Amino acid sequence: MKKLIRGLLDFQRHSLPAYRSTFARLAKGQTPDCLFITCADSRVVPNLLVSTDPGDLFVMRNVGNMVAPSDASGQSMGDRSEAAAVEYSLLHLPVTDVVVCGHSSCGAMKALLAGMSDARCPNLCDWLDLGRGALQSLEKAGRVGEGLEPADRLSQLNVLQQLAHLRSYPLVRERMAAGTLRLHGWWFDIGNAKVHAYRPGREAFVPIDELEGEQMLADLGANGVGDASTSAA
Template sequence: MQDIIEGFLKFQREVFPARSALFKRLASSQHPGVLFVTCSDSRVVPELLTQREPGDMFVIRNAGNIVPSYGPEPGGVSATVEYAVAVLGVRDIVICGHSDCGAMTAISSCMDLDKLPAVDAWLRHADAAKAVNAAHSHATPQARLNALVRDNVEAQLANIRTHPSVAVALSQGRLNLHGWVYDIEKGAIDALDGSTSPPQFVSLGEHPDVRAVRTRADDAARPERASQTG
């Protein structure tokens, strides 16, 4: 903990003074363009991966980068999604899974979660991914896990589309959805290309324009993606 405190003191002493103009602007308002949903895993740092400044992204982090489907008793994730889309007006949503995900490992290996009832209940929001994964054969346990990470990103993209604020924004052509998988060891990201049938994950470095669902008006005008209307 002392390292954390010393880090703050260094920030206060060295970093903050040099960035005081930025923090002064942020003191009274925020205008993030992206809602970034990712795992709580300590190895995944959204701002580091994307080289973004404070105020650039609205971030949700939880075990398994999960977005429960919208229901009669919305929780904290649902409230955050609603606020990001309906109030802040984010233009893009990223759901980002990652390699060696503990939540997906628990599902993939059928781990006994009897002593972790909260975790067990939470991971049921990934049941669709679990079912899809189980319907396919996998050469190795590692291959099964890697596929489940991707299946889960697709499942959470489907879940988030059940949220009224997201459905409205998609229908109005003012929102794009992105599905990413971050490889910790390689520092690479694969992104879901929703224009293919079936959708495929491709290298984001080689295909920087790829989207899972592209509906925003300024992007829909591009002929190569015009058919992808969500």
Template sequence: MRKLIRGLLDFQLNARSNYREKFALLAQGQKPDCLFIACSDSRVVPNLLVSTDPGDLFVVRNVGNMMPPSDSKGQSTGDQSEAAALEFSLRNLPVEDIVVCGHSSCGAMKAVLAGGVGPEHPNLNGWLEHGKVALTRLKDNSKLGEGLPDHDRLSQHNVLLQMEHIASYPWVKERLEAGTLRLHGWWFDIGTAQVHAWRSAVGRFIPMDELVGEALLRELGTDSNAALKNGNGHLSVAASNP
């Protein structure tokens, strides 16, 4: 807590003047163009990863970067908090992109891989159910993430699964089909501080170096959200050139 207080004082006394004009504008309203769904893990810091300013990202963080799927009526089949954020951001903000960002050494994925946690964690056990399908896919002799520890391979499968869950909401599906919304899967390797981007064209996550970054930027001007199936027959997002 001392570190937080020192940091707060440093912001108030030294950095606030640099942001005064920015926050004065933000006080009139927010206009983020990206919904960023990340894990609650303290090692994953969305604004740091993408070097954004206040007001640039609408962020949802939870254990395992998950989004419960929709039922036939467009309502969440799990906790409504995540679906509410999805609903609000797409219907009230100029969001054009959604990023699901998983990461290495994820405690949630380790728990799913281990079959859950103890009975003293009933809420966590219930929440982890939203990642169980990813475990089934990992066990189906998938080659995704070959060479990585099983919990990291599971984390990559989980990113793709949560993308499917997001696309199951009617208003998301409509915008994806209309080309007014793009869905991205990212995976952050904590040990190397390297972000990897899902590329359905090659069926794997690729380090987001300068070349991949440029390719992704080119895709923003194309219809990159055509529904495709990846190598395992699961829904993913089209990508033109890796």
């Protein structure tokens, strides 16, 4: 807590003046265009990774960047919090892109790989069931995550699994069919501080370097919202 309090005081003394007008504007409402779903891991800091300001991202974080799938009526088949965030962002905010971002050295993936069963944490064990589909696909993963440690490969597969869960929601499918929503799979390599994007045509997560980033921007500009060429949709 001491670090948090000292950091807060430092923000008030040195950073707040530059952001005062931003927060005054945000007090009237928010207009993020991206729902960013990522892990609760303290090493993953979305706004730092993509250099965004307050108000730019609608962020949903949980253990393992999971989203429970939906039934045919749009009702979540698991925890309702994630489904509520999806519905709110797509119905009440100008969100046109959803990013699911996993990461290396993920404790949730390691626990899932180890077959975690601990009577002391029944909620966590049940929650990890949302990644079982990724675990089942690990042996037939194809090119996804080739050369990575099993837990990191599972983490990449889990990103694709959670994107599949998102597409089970009628609202998501409707927005994608209307061309007003894109889904993206990202993966953060903590040790190298490098973000990778899933490129369906290559069946792999590709580092977003200068060249790849420019190509992604060109694809987005050429194809518009809803096109699958730059997403994991």
